[in-house]
Amino acid sequence: MSDVPTAAMASKAQAAEQANARGRVYERFNLHHRIQHFFMAFPFTMLIITGWPLRFPELVVSKIGCALVGGVEVVGILHRIFGVMLVAVSIYHVVYLLVMFLRGQRSVAMLPSITDAKEAWGDVMYFIGVRDKRPRFGRYNWIEKVEYYAVIWGTVVMILSGIIIWIPQVATQYLPSWVVPASVIVHGYEALLAGLAIFLWHFYWVHLHPSVYPMSMVWLTGKLTEDEMEHHHPRELEMIKEREVNDAEKKP
């Protein structure tokens, strides 16, 4: 792109102004995304709650919690029900990705790239005060990508170790016996890790961060305003507008 003003650039600026005037919104998460997020978040939270007593049985809160729902056996049954929900939503996500891929609606937005490493470096520079602005992020920034892959890793680990603990007498017919105590350790610590990652890290960015406090509504509405796009995903906004301009130019 040259610095010389062209007709294309002029029309691009026009289009942007029009969009602003209309109070335009951009769809960040479609209905599938939002359903998947909700049915991930709900059983995740419930699994943390129902798994807590067995992880820390000596705490008074664990004992009170068990007594309230009618005993540790009930808590165990609830934990399994929410576990099945989590497995179901994971399958839903895989099927969704597969269908999108086969339909040709393929997106590379979530794939890790060299840009992410650069953005991560830029972010660190911003955090320690060397640079004045955060990098211009695209559709998914490096933090969001790390979170996504962490969720995938964590879910796979939790589901596998959870199944082994659920039916150890079947698991030990095919696997060495040490997988059972190993799964118990993995299930407990991975849960702690996942819980802390969500309630400290994820909640910081979507709840506590000054620009979204008290909560970013995008997980419910799926929509971002022009300002929010400019603030959080400027490079994506730029690309959208560029594409619109190109499309507009092609039409006549």
Added chain:
Amino acid sequence: MNNSINSWVIRGWAAVLVVLVLLGGWAARAQEDETAPAATPEPVPGAPRFVEQQSAMETCLLCHGKYNLIIRIEGVPRHSLWLDQTSFYKSAHSALHCSECHTNIDQDGHRLTPADVVVQCTPCHSEEEISAEGGKTLEEIQADFEHMLEVTGFNTVKTVTLQACFSCHPDEYLEYRDSSHGVAAMRGGYTDAPTCIDCHGSHSILPGDDERSPTNLLNIPVTCLRCHDQEALQARAGLERNVGESFKESFHGRRGELGGTQIAVCSNCHGTHAIFPSTDPRSKVNKTRIAKTCGECHEGAQLNFASAFTHQTVNPREQLGLYILKQIYKWVIFLLIAQFVVFAALDIFQTFRHRHREKAKDSANV
């Protein structure tokens, strides 16, 4: 005259006395004859010998009803002989007399069981008094007691207990006798090898389904660990270490801690009266039987399943692989949380710093 009248009166009274004594003797014998056949059924070999005249509870409670009845016996500086009546009368044995279990105790002086006579008598009674009463000096009684300890290997009270319990619970006794606990107790040398009362309690014995009973499902870990968690005992008797800790860490232990009743406690895997080391083929946790034992609850359990559960705790000596796994997770969690907190704190700081600057700029422009 007066003399002759007096002599007749004396003779008359003497005759009456003789008749009364004879009558009393006959009555006593008649009573004996009546009760004798009923009181002596075919004796079971090894069954305890009941003291003929059972003492009423009240007689025993004259002393044992006092909460401050405390004696000093070998190794136990303050041994209470107080009978807690409130717990005793609620127990399964509330209908029995003291002497039905404490069979060897003589009514006066408890002279038959040295363990019971080693009361510190001297504060109140002089040595001469004791010697005259019991026919033995205090030193002799003490020596007897110590000899008994040496020979039997454990407190005489325990021997008596075994005999007493055996008379009504022979099956349990025979199972116990061959078990590790029983063998250790009989062989001697282990004064702390458990007998009936160590697990079931003594005066407050209750059935296992009563939640106050020490053999109730939820109380069994506490009951067993009272001995099995003691390091000195583990070393002396060659017991497995960390059984308590590893049980608490297991899902069985955790569910129990949370009040769950669908759990396995010590006795579910190791048995009750017939407890053996895992190397013994009679043991429920022996390689040849453990799959079946687990299968009692875990349908389809096999040997490979059973070997997933040990009493080893996660430490570098016993479970190096699991220990490393645990350490990796701990470090990853620590570093990630540190990163979260540091980045979030820096981000907040920078956000407010830039906002402040922009405001300052705006106000300068205005």
